[in-house]
Structure formats: C-alpha cells, structure tokens
Ligand SMILES: Nc1nc2c(ncn2[C@@H]2O[C@H](COP(=O)(O)OP(=O)(O)OP(=O)(O)O)[C@@H](O)[C@H]2O)c(=O)[nH]1
Ligand SMILES: [Mg+2]
C-alpha cells in the first residue's frame with residue numbers, strides 16, 4: 001500500500017519520512033526517480049526489504065544554493081517562508097543578508113530577518129542595530145526577540161502560522177534554539193543529526209524538518225559562512241534590488257557600466273546618499289559573480 005509522507009531528512013541513499021501521525025520511517029531511495037530533499041512530499045511503500053520511496057511529488061518551490069563548484073544544490077522544498085537569523089554575536093554579515101535576499105527572491109519565498117538574542121542587548125543597542133539594518137537593507141522585513149527568554153516569539157509564530165519555514169544563517173546565531181522554542185517537545189537529535197562536537201557544542205550538520213501536529217513545520221539548517229549564487233542569473237540578482245534596477249534605467253548611456261561613466265544615476269545616488277554605498281557595492285559584486293557564472297557555464 002502506498003502512503004504519503006513528508007521528508008524530514010535526506011541523505012545520500014535514504015531519507016526519513018514523517019507520516020500523518022508524525023511517526024518516522026526510514027525509506028530507501030530507488031536508483032531512478034528524483035532524489036528527495038527536506039520538505040518534499042513523497043509516496044512510499046513498505047516492502048519486505050524495508051520501506052522504499054516510490055515517487056517524489058512535484059515541488060511548489062525549491063531552494064537551491066551553489067555547491068563548492070558553483071553548481072545548484074537543493075536544500076529544501078515546499079517552503080512558505082525563509083527566516084534569516086542574525087544575532088549580536090556572531091557579528092551580522094551585511095553581504096550574507098543580501099545574498100539571502102537574492103536566494104529567497106529567486107525561489108519566490110518571502111524572507112524575514114530575525115534578530116535573535118535580544119536578551120543580550122540593552123534597549124538602546126537593540127534600537128541602534130535595527131535602525132542600521134533598515135538603513136542598509138531597503139525594505140527588509142525584520143522581527144526581533146530571543147529564543148532564550150521567549151521575547152518576540154508570538155510574532156514569529158503568527159507569521160509562520162501553519163506553514164513551513166526554513167531557518168538559515170551563520171553558525172551560532174540560534175537557529176536550532178529557535179526551532180526548539182517554536183516547536184516544543186521537538187528532539188533535534190532524531191536520525192544521525194546534531195552530533196555533539198568535541199567542545200560539547202551542538203552544531204547542526206544536516207537540514208532537518210520538525211513539526212508540531214496542526215502547527216508550523218520548521219526546517220533547521222546547518223550554519224553557513226557564505227552562500228554561493230553563481231548558478232543564478234544577473235536578472236535574478238537584479239530582481240532582489242528593485243531600487244537599483246529602477247535607477248539603472250536613468251543613466252545617461254544605455255550601456256552604462258556604472259563605473260565612473262558621465263551621467264551615471266547610480267553614482268549620483270551614491271554621492272547624494274540616496275542609496276547606501278554598501279548596497280550598491282553588494283549589488284555590483286553579486287551581478288559580477290552571476291555574470292562570471294554564466295560565462296563559466298557557456299565555456
Ligand atoms: N543569550 C542567548 N543565547 C542564545 C539564544 N539563542 C541561542 N543562544 C545560544 O547561542 C548558541 C548557539 O545556538 P544554536 O541554536 O546552536 O545556534 P545555530 O544557529 O543552530 O548554530 P549552528 O547549528 O552551528 O548553525 C547556544 O549556546 C545557544 O544557547 C538567545 O536568544 N539568547
Ligand atoms: Mg543549529
């Protein structure tokens with residue numbers, strides 16, 4: 001009998017699948033047929049040799065990062081919201097935030113920033129950090145609070161509702177802590193995940209989905225240092241910078257490279273302070289990376 005389930009963890013040759021009552025089943029993958037990722041809906045079937053994945057349902061969306069060679073690699077599928085977690089420590093990386101904005105936009109998944117560990121901030125510090133984030137990042141949705149104290153969790157719970165949210169960001173910002181705070185009673189050690197490292201720290205090594213029956217599904221992912229986007233197109237980068245896209249049409253020369261040409265609207269915006277220099281620099285850098293990526297793919 002075929003049964004439907006959701007992939008909570010996928011490794012090279014098998015995956016863990018949650019059935020309707022939340023029980024987990026270890027399923028082998030068939031050689032043919034797509035390779036499921038965390039968040040996929042699949043059909044599976046118990047057989048004498050163990051359970052087998054029969055089919056992967058078409059995805060509503062999929063998040064694909066670049067692997068070490070810059071090739072797209074799926075991270076998770078069927079996601080309603082990406083939550084980029086930052087914290088006072090480790091220090092937020094503004095370029096990483098812009099990379100995630102491009103990634104979420106490319107997958108057509110709304111992005112929310114969560115400033116975690118506010119229990120470690122004085123009110124004035126919290127305010128200064130949030131003010132800087134909103135100045136540096138054009139129209140970025142931002143919430144804040146603490147996985148430890150519980151501050152702000154109701155707002156993020158409301159935002160996620162009964163949907164599926166993925167938590168992404170640097171190592172140590174509190175993605176797993178937030179997952180545990182939002183899905184009470186969850187055991188993140190399910191399967192082979194979350195091996196404690198020698199220092200007794202629990203750094204996440206696998207992308208895993210946890211859910212509360214009738215509540216949200218949360219996908220906890222391993223921390224990253226950076227995020228490769230060279231498999232995306234310059235147009236996909238442009239889409240995440242609508243304020244800059246609008247300006248590039250206003251340069252004096254249609255083929256302006258925005259590199260010191262006369263009548264460059266971007267240069268004007270930078271000099272007048274209408275756009276933060278950092279934002280323009282990140283845009284230029286990501287455009288360059290994706291243009292190089294295209295050149296690599298063609299050669
Ligand atoms: N003060 C404070 N500490 C927190 C909070 N959330 C998490 N931490 C601490 O920050 C450290 C890292 O938390 P994790 O939840 O493991 O971070 P992570 O983002 O999952 O890290 P990786 O799995 O390595 O990517 C732990 O020592 C947590 O106890 C918070 O809201 N306030
Ligand atoms: Mg973690």
Ligand SMILES: [Zn+2]
Pocket residue numbers: 248251256257258259261263264265266267
């Ligand atoms: Zn220009």
